[in-house]
Amino acid sequence: MSAELLENLNPEQSDAVTHHDGPLLILAGPGSGKTRVITRRVAWLLHNGIHPSRILAITFTNKAAQEMRDRVEALVPQAKVHISTFHAFGARLLREYGSHFGQERNFTVYDMDDREKLLKIAIEDAGLAPSASNVNSFGAAISKAKNQLITPELFENSVHDYFTQCAAKVFPRYQKRLRESNACDFDDLLYVPALALQKDKDLRSQLDNRWHYTLVDEYQDTNKAQYAIARELNLDHPNICVVGDPDQSIYRFRGSDIRNILDFERDYPAARVIKLGENYRSTRNILAVADALITHNTERKPKPLVTNNQEGKPVRITLHESGDQEAESVAQKIADAVEAKRWFYRDFAVFVRTNALTRSLESAFIQARVPFQIVKGLAFFERKENKDILAYLRLMSNPRDDVAYLRIVNEPARNIGKKTLDTLAQFATAKGMSLLEASRRASLVAGLRPGAVKALVDFSRMMDDLRSQIDQPPASAVTSVLDKSGYRKALSESGLSEDQERLANIEEMITVAAQYAATTPEANIQGFLENVALSSSIDGYNKDQDCVSVMTLHAAKGLEFPVVFMVAMEEGILPSAFALPSGQGDMTNSKEIEEERRLAFVGMTRAMKELYLSHCQERSFRGVTRYALPSRFLAELARARASIETVDRQAPRQRISHDYENEPDPHEWFGEGNEPGTKPPRPVSHSAPAFPGSPSFVKKRVPEPIKIPTGPSLLAADPTHTPRVSPPAFKEGNTVRHQTYGIGLVMELSGMGALRKIKIRFQTAGIRSFILDKAQLELVVKGRS
DNA sequence: TGGATAGATTTTTTT
């Protein structure tokens, strides 16, 4: 039986799987079979008589946790090992043991949105004025502090400038508001249990004794709070096995500290260290390139990448003219390869540094008819209607959740306006009540209109009624909310097709809730809410669908694909402008650059057979086009030049027109200039140096479009322009065709003149809005007028 | 109170 567990393992992997007691550090390079080793190790422990309830396995994402659960289950059926993310584990500790330190069991997990709302209130509590930027920076400072287990008191002691002084005022007030709302933000899920474990010795030893074997994956990405939790649970039974790769540490911005893995041997002197060096994933060429890159990191123990794999194709570096062409080229290449039956769509992945870069890829794929999925946060739960319904569920499960209350108290409209709520909030704060509790006693609040009192009391009665059904399954709870809140009524009566769609989305959520209940033993509303709150972007990734995957480099961690494209390898993008000396980062710039380099390394080492890196001459961002310099990382690959081929896909240079700046090409703003030879020539020599020079963008010298009178007669009188038919007057309800997104329905028109906007719901691409003058739209069917 | 419009804002990455 146990021989099966050691099948297809090399000696090091086998050692790691069968290591018995004591701390174990597994340094696992990319593609070295790390996941296989962890799952086999869990199975091996079970086979050696360790009770499943004694084993705790921590992964980085829910997806990884689910995969590991499935794999362990396949090896050892019925094994009930606790496998979860750090955050889910923290939430579980809080629910089970929170009463030891005053945390209620039914707390709500606040997402970024909720956090922001509560933070605004806390900033006001501190006598400051919330603004978009300070909410952000206070939020970041507080989050950073909690990740490092810095309490408000400690924070206060380290105040060193005006900003931290203000943050020190906001921090305790924010925590107080969280506790009053019986809520935890993401950071609290680690911070609160970590502090509790450090403070409460009895609790600590009780929990240490509960899990005798701990496994932590992606250990290089743990922050101080996560480190502390792992540490405190492994003092009496130090059978802790951590797996990671310092070269793949990419979450510094979230407080992760690479020292946790580098210092493991210091923290656990008895530690055994096993290195999994052989790479089974990538070709020799891909590894040569990845190795050439990562060697440039200085704060690193040298670690060669070795493989017995074939040499494979050279890694290709392509220079394109523009971001759009780059995207088109990627789409075309994929379409061709699938056409030639060399690969399936699902074999391809495109990695980007920032989510914004997915836009041009999206339209290129649509035009090339290449099926794709953008692996992003679950947009489904971000929809307003779904967030509203979730807020009802939250208020049902936690009546003190003021953020949820504020979200839905007037949704659907109940004539409860801002003034009423301000008065109510004042009362609630003074009495130390939740808003829902205060609503119940609205008649005691001075200064409320009788109508307002009634509306508030009615709302609180409705919520009390819903709360009495807190034990029903999540799916039927959604239905109850829909009916009792009047939400369904409001949507179905509105007559807008948009609202029908909303209703359909909520129906979809009933399905999601039912699915959750079907796969979870002790399903309840609270668990459903937690599941939603802690779901991550990669959880939406579906590897069974035959389509190209587009995702950020961060989301790519832990995955592998036969063919990988990494686009926009440009200074300011990868490495990000934030990591550059001129950027906004702190003084530790080289640390930031090193992390960007690791990010590039993670991307490259996802590739099994083919790797394509590209950058372009110019890139449009937020409506401005600039020259882009090739990423310094491309230059750093020089050592592996034998494994690289470079391609220049720019159009042949045009002759320089002496005064093109004063004679802008009319095609520029009529959007017809796609035929070769009609583009204005670009300045050649005095612009971008060929390879990394100054790490900043050079502004492109694009002729400023001259304002042209838009009257038809004037246009016709101008001999350089063909008369232009005035754009069709679109109306709401029209069916239109967009050049990229295809057929859609006009939902809304707004604004005037050049800025007139149109909002369209597409059959496939969802709802989007455009500037009417710029979008290329064609009327297909006139709707009813 | 909501709707429309003009004006400001985008700050990498995410549990």
Next chain:
DNA sequence: AATCTATCCA
């Protein structure tokens, strides 16, 4: 370029 937000008006 597109989206979010503050402000004005019906």
